[in-house]
Amino acid sequence: MAESTSSGDVSYPxxxxxxxxxxxxxxxxxxxxxxxxxxxYSRTTPSTxxxxxxxxxxxxxxxxxxxxxxxPRATAVSYATVVSFIIAARFFPLLRWxxxxxxxxxxxxxxxxxxxxxxxxxxxxxSFRPRKYYTIPKDSIEGVLEDMEQLLDFFLIEFQRILxxxxxxxxxxxxxxxxxxxWLIKILPLWGLSLIAVTIAYMGPLVYINxxxxxxxxxxxxxxxxxxxxxxxxxxAGQHTARAKVxxxxxxxxxxxxxxxxxxxxxxxxxEMAKVPSPQIKAEPSxxxxxxxxxxxxxxxxxxxxxxxxxxxxxxxxxxxLAS
Numbered sequence: 001m002a003e004s005t006s007s008g009d010v011s012y013p014x015x016x017x018x019x020x021x022x023x024x025x026x027x028x029x030x031x032x033x034x035x036x037x038x039x040x041y042s043r044t045t046p047s048t049x050x051x052x053x054x055x056x057x058x059x060x061x062x063x064x065x066x067x068x069x070x071x072p073r074a075t076a077v078s079y080a081t082v083v084s085f086i087i088a089a090r091f092f093p094l095l096r097w098x099x100x101x102x103x104x105x106x107x108x109x110x111x112x113x114x115x116x117x118x119x120x121x122x123x124x125x126x127s128f129r130p131r132k133y134y135t136i137p138k139d140s141i142e143g144v145l146e147d148m149e150q151l152l153d154f155f156l157i158e159f160q161r162i163l164x165x166x167x168x169x170x171x172x173x174x175x176x177x178x179x180x181x182x183w184l185i186k187i188l189p190l191w192g193l194s195l196i197a198v199t200i201a202y203m204g205p206l207v208y209i210n211x212x213x214x215x216x217x218x219x220x221x222x223x224x225x226x227x228x229x230x231x232x233x234x235x236x237a238g239q240h241t242a243r244a245k246v247x248x249x250x251x252x253x254x255x256x257x258x259x260x261x262x263x264x265x266x267x268x269x270x271x272e273m274a275k276v277p278s279p280q281i282k283a284e285p286s287x288x289x290x291x292x293x294x295x296x297x298x299x300x301x302x303x304x305x306x307x308x309x310x311x312x313x314x315x316x317x318x319x320x321x322l323a324s
Contacts, residue, residue, distance in 0.1 A: 032074065043058045045057065050161060051164075056154075056157065057150045057157070058150060059150055059151055059154035060154060060158075063154075066078055069206055075202065083198060083199075087195075089191065090189075090191040112125045169219075177197075181193060184196075
């Protein structure tokens, strides 16, 4: 039964355990818990594969289930959790609180132990010591490590699929996201940018699901425009390529004809060039010849020369002059 309490002129319903509102809240809470439990323990690997044929991780199906709002309650709870964590990390000193809790707990334990040994000769903190210290089971460690491996593989595979344009729409969206983040990080703090990114990641698919037909029509129209422009550019490129080929062929033919004419002219001029005496080129002596040669001197006679008497010419005597 629902009772009502009045405060002035306004009455408020009081919800007890048997009211329809309480039962509705309980049913919603139970459904939310079931969805979260199913989402937590779902390890289904998607049937689709990457372009290289590699199988995807179960985090692909998990993220798709969250962002596609297949389980709206679980998606809403995850979104509220992430937003709460971002706001808490911004406005609350969580790290300081952690260290404060740590030193208070350790100080309380040390004081309790010292007081017990002083008063009762027995430590109080050590009396609560378990017989065996708690450890992490090996199966749990292997499960956590496997989940970490799957999570790292998820991010690595998705980054490569976006980088190598497996889906051009995702690549273009990632480009705009990175470009916008590059400019927004200059005017927004990191927590504000993270809050905007999480909100777009969760609310973007919801907007698309509610307006699927209109958005698909706009995307198809944009793709048709892009294809038309691409075909036009391709045709223009083909025309320019064909024109360039014709010009290149024309220039090659022209230069080859000129080369043939030049070669023929040289061949026809070669007989006439043979009649022209070629200039004699004097070879320079390798070593200078001596100025006086042996041949310039006569050979000496072998027989001794015979001496001949040489008669000196006599001068004529003057004739005597007769006196008259």
